[in-house]
Structures are given as structure tokens and as C-alpha cells.
Amino acid sequence: MSRSRQKSLTPRQQVVLAIFRQSSIPLTPQEAWEAAIRDSPGIGLATVYRAVRILTEAGELRPVEIADEIPRYEMASGPHHHHFYCRKCTRIYEVHKCPPRLDDLVPQGFKMDDHSIVLYGTCRSCLGDRATTD
Ligand SMILES: [Zn+2]
Numbered sequence: 241m242s243r244s245r246q247k248s249l250t251p252r253q254q255v256v257l258a259i260f261r262q263s264s265i266p267l268t269p270q271e272a273w274e275a276a277i278r279d280s281p282g283i284g285l286a287t288v289y290r291a292v293r294i295l296t297e298a299g300e301l302r303p304v305e306i307a308d309e310i311p312r313y314e315m316a317s318g319p320h321h322h323h324f325y326c327r328k329c330t331r332i333y334e335v336h337k338c339p340p341r342l343d344d345l346v347p348q349g350f351k352m353d354d355h356s357i358v359l360y361g362t363c364r365s366c367l368g369d370r371a372t373t374d
């Protein structure tokens with residue numbers, strides 16, 4: 241992230257960006273707002289939505305769109321990773337492993353320049369919840 245671009249952000253936008261920077265999982269604007277009001281009481285949900293849109297257009301955030309879920313957002317500058325979607329709690333987790341030999345999947349004569357992978361299933365805490373209630 242360039243320093244000059246950050247300087248043009250409003251204080252509220254910087255608060256919102258900091259929420260995403262500190263989060264280990266992608267967040268909806270609603271979730272970002274719930275975190276933001278702890279540090280900035282009085283910040284409005286509409287303000288957070290607008291900040292997310294502006295930060296996305298500025299290339300600071302990127303959307304993570306999975307299944308029928310409303311988009312979450314994460315830092316665009318983060319390290320390469322994939323996502324695990326828990327069908328039970330609908331949270332999205334980061335996966336920091338990359339499968340080898342993806343080139344084998346590319347059709348002959350095509351050139352791959354990027355990839356994204358979403359794993360679907362049940363997260364550990366949801367599996368644990370089920371184990372104790374079943
Ligand atoms: Zn879960």
C-alpha cells in the first residue's frame with residue numbers, strides 16, 4: 241500500500257481499513273462495522289459500507305464471493321491464500337496451502353495466470369459443537 245494513497249483516506253476510512261488489516265478472516269461490512277464501533281463509537285453502518293466500497297475501488301480491499309453468501313472483504317495486499325467455507329456457520333477461513341501441479345489442469349494451449357480455490361465443508365468448531373450436542 242502506498243503511503244500517498246493512504247494519506248488521502250479519511251480517518252473513518254482508515255479505521256475501517258485497520259479492522260480488515262487486523263482480521264484473520266474476511267469480513268462482511270456488517271461485521272467490520274461491529275468491530276469498528278468498539279474503537280469508534282458513533283461510526284455508522286452506512287459509513288462503513290461506503291468506506292468498504294471506496295477502499296475496494298482504491299485496491300486496498302478485495303471481495304471474497306462464495307456461494308450465495310453476501311460478499312466478504314479482505315486486504316488485497318495479503319499473502320496468497322485460499323478459502324474454506326463452513327456450510328454450518330457460513331464463516332470463511334483462510335487456507336495457507338497451495339496444491340502443487342495446478343498446471344496439469346490447464347487445457348492444452350491455454351495459459352494460466354492466477355487461480356482461486358474454495359474448500360467447502362464443516363469447520364473444527366462446528367464439528368466440536370456437534371460432538372457435544374449429539
Ligand atoms: Zn463452522
Ligand SMILES: [Zn+2]
Pocket residue numbers: 320321322337338339355
Ligand atoms: Zn494457490
